Amino acid sequence: MKLRDIAHSRTGDKGNISNISVIAFDEKLYPLLLSQVTSERVKALFAGVVAGTVVRYELPNIAALNFVMDQALGGGVTRSLALDAHGKSLSSALLDLEIDDGFGDTDPAP
Amino acid sequence: MRSIRIGSGAGYSGDRIEPAVELAEKGDIQYLVFECLGERTVALAQQARMKNPDGGYDPLLEERMRAVLPICAAKGIKLVTNMGAANPVAAARKIAEIARSLGLSSLKIAAVVGDDVLDACKDSDLPMLEIDGTMRQLGNRVLSANAYLGVAPMAEALNAGADIVITGRASDPALFLAPMIHAFGWAMDDWNLLGQGTVAGHLLECAGQITGGYFADPGFKDVHGLARLGFPIGEVSEDGSLVITKVVGSGGAVTSATCKEQLLYEVHDPKRYIQPDVVADFSQVKIEEIAPDRVRVSGGRGTQRTDTLKVSVGYVDSYIGEGQISYAGPGAVARGRLALDIVRERMQLTGVATSETRFELIGIDSLHGADLAARAGEPYEVRVRVTGRTENLREAVRIGNEVETLYTNGPAAGGGVTKSARDVVAVASVLLPRDLAKPSIKFVEA
Numbered sequence: 001m002k003l004r005d006i007a008h009s010r011t012g013d014k015g016n017i018s019n020i021s022v023i024a025f026d027e028k029l030y031p032l033l034l035s036q037v038t039s040e041r042v043k044a045l046f047a048g049v050v051a052g053t054v055v056r057y058e059l060p061n062i063a064a065l066n067f068v069m070d071q072a073l074g075g076g077v078t079r080s081l082a083l084d085a086h087g088k089s090l091s092s093a094l095l096d097l098e099i100d101d102g103f104g105d106t107d108p109a110p
Numbered sequence: 111m112r113s114i115r116i117g118s119g120a121g122y123s124g125d126r127i128e129p130a131v132e133l134a135e136k137g138d139i140q141y142l143v144f145e146c147l148g149e150r151t152v153a154l155a156q157q158a159r160m161k162n163p164d165g166g167y168d169p170l171l172e173e174r175m176r177a178v179l180p181i182c183a184a185k186g187i188k189l190v191t192n193m194g195a196a197n198p199v200a201a202a203r204k205i206a207e208i209a210r211s212l213g214l215s216s217l218k219i220a221a222v223v224g225d226d227v228l229d230a231c232k233d234s235d236l237p238m239l240e241i242d243g244t245m246r247q248l249g250n251r252v253l254s255a256n257a258y259l260g261v262a263p264m265a266e267a268l269n270a271g272a273d274i275v276i277t278g279r280a281s282d283p284a285l286f287l288a289p290m291i292h293a294f295g296w297a298m299d300d301w302n303l304l305g306q307g308t309v310a311g312h313l314l315e316c317a318g319q320i321t322g323g324y325f326a327d328p329g330f331k332d333v334h335g336l337a338r339l340g341f342p343i344g345e346v347s348e349d350g351s352l353v354i355t356k357v358v359g360s361g362g363a364v365t366s367a368t369c370k371e372q373l374l375y376e377v378h379d380p381k382r383y384i385q386p387d388v389v390a391d392f393s394q395v396k397i398e399e400i401a402p403d404r405v406r407v408s409g410g411r412g413t414q415r416t417d418t419l420k421v422s423v424g425y426v427d428s429y430i431g432e433g434q435i436s437y438a439g440p441g442a443v444a445r446g447r448l449a450l451d452i453v454r455e456r457m458q459l460t461g462v463a464t465s466e467t468r469f470e471l472i473g474i475d476s477l478h479g480a481d482l483a484a485r486a487g488e489p490y491e492v493r494v495r496v497t498g499r500t501e502n503l504r505e506a507v508r509i510g511n512e513v514e515t516l517y518t519n520g521p522a523a524g525g526g527v528t529k530s531a532r533d534v535v536a537v538a539s540v541l542l543p544r545d546l547a548k549p550s551i552k553f554v555e556a
Contacts, residue, residue: 004330008327008331008367008371009371010371010375012376012377013376014378015538019378021370021374023367023374046478047481048480048481048482049479049482057378059392061394061395062397064370066380068379076240077150078149078150078534078535079428079499079536081467081498083476083477083495084477089478093477093482
């Protein structure tokens with residue numbers, strides 16, 4: 001299944017830094033986020049977009065993760081050549097991440 | 111226990127105006143806050159003020175004030191806003207003029223000044239946070255330097271009886287914290303209360319983004335009534351307890367999910383959300399739905415404020431030129447790629463001097479590049495986009511021209527060329543010792 005099936009997300013920007021939240025629809029699924037949505041996977045997904053580090057912050061209080069991506073916005077919102085200078089569309093790309101729920105592809109989570 | 115209701119009437123300068131009118135009319139609020147100042151808006155406003163000493167405030171100030179002032183005056187709702195941008199005093203005078211023209215009298219308007227710290231920073235060796243070098247090295251490219259002020263001058267203005275407080279650069283959550291400090295007299299070193307108040311301000315500052323705006327994803331996150339989205343109300347009590355809600359019957363929804371998305375919006379380390387008045391800690395925040403469109407938010411904490419204020423520095427960075435053209439029907443993508451190849455080769459042949467470029471197909475790879483786009487099928491239409499950074503406007507213009515000449519020199523059936531060239535006012539930051547910013551208040555009576 002896709003990350004989109006179990007979590008929602010919003011992107012924010014500050015200067016040349018983008019942050020993406022990943023929030024479990026159901027708090028019980030937070031461990032799945034913790035184990036599968038790692039900063040390494042996020043960095044790999046955005047290899048062509050993010051030039052700097054990807055740091056993951058964990059928020060068990062709201063069953064959410066926050067990814068902070070350095071050098072992600074083409075020099076910053078105000079000087080970027082990108083059509084989406086704020087990087088606001090990045091959250092949708094992240095929700096396409098494939099999640100293994102441990103039940104196999106043909107057997108959706110109970 | 112005492113409590114107040116604060117409405118959030120705008121999340122950015124160009125925001126809708128009717129939801130603020132609805133809040134004033136039906137929200138049973140005592141305070142209405144308009145957050146209208148983006149990161150680079152102050153620099154652009156400073157340019158406007160250089161051309162006109164009475165200008166440099168928010169372009170929608172008059173329209174917004176005409177819509178809400180009569181209701182707020184009748185109901186005693188106090189307004190707090192950063193629509194002063196680069197010229198809060200001129201904005202206050204303008205509001206007084208609008209109030210008089212509407213037949214409103216005895217309104218006390220306070221302009222907060224002192225966020226303009228250009229003189230204190232200009233020739234300093236303060237290091238830039240996002241780019242290499244110091245303030246001094248930017249030289250005459252610097253247009254503006256504005257410090258994010260904290261809550262003190264706004265609360266002082268409200269304590270002195272202001273009906274309207276208009277600021278330039280102030281921290282966004284502080285616009286909401288000011289009414290709390292005024293109403294409850296919280297100590298300015300009660301870090302946990304200030305942290306919880308900052309949570310409230312942060313949740314409210316983007317207006318519709320917590321009532322279901324910027325949230326809908328059909329089939330996954332459905333939101334009703336986005337065309338008549340209601341803006342949020344924060345019910346804050348003296349002990350910092352907070353409920354987020356909205357006007358009954360308005361569009362949108364306040365849910366734990368909308369609140370969680372907004373809590374993390376533009377936040378980096380959730381344990382250290384640095385504000386002028388406090389370093390807020392979101393890591394213990396609890397979010398609970400207690401009734402339809404009523405969400406309780408608790409557990410915001412904080413630690414001692416830092417010794418510096420963040421300053422946004424506006425400077426002339428470069429120029430950007432751009433051209434676009436569309437192709438449709440069978441082979442649209444192939445013709446689009448051919449168009450990109452032609453413009454790339456032309457820019458080399460004619461010697462357009464750029465330091466950075468993008469060649470992309472809107473609808474294919476313009477947002478996240480070729481790798482993420484590889485899964486896409488063939489679309490019916492595609493739009494070519496070429497853009498580049500240059501050192502002067504003349505070079506920037508040449509980029510759009512190379513796209514435009516595709517009309518008679520490029521692939522078949524291209525249409526709808528647009529082109530543009532503009533200067534780039536960029537923003538960087540420095541940290542200024544806080545005693546170098548000296549905010550004060552100027553009153554204007556209407």
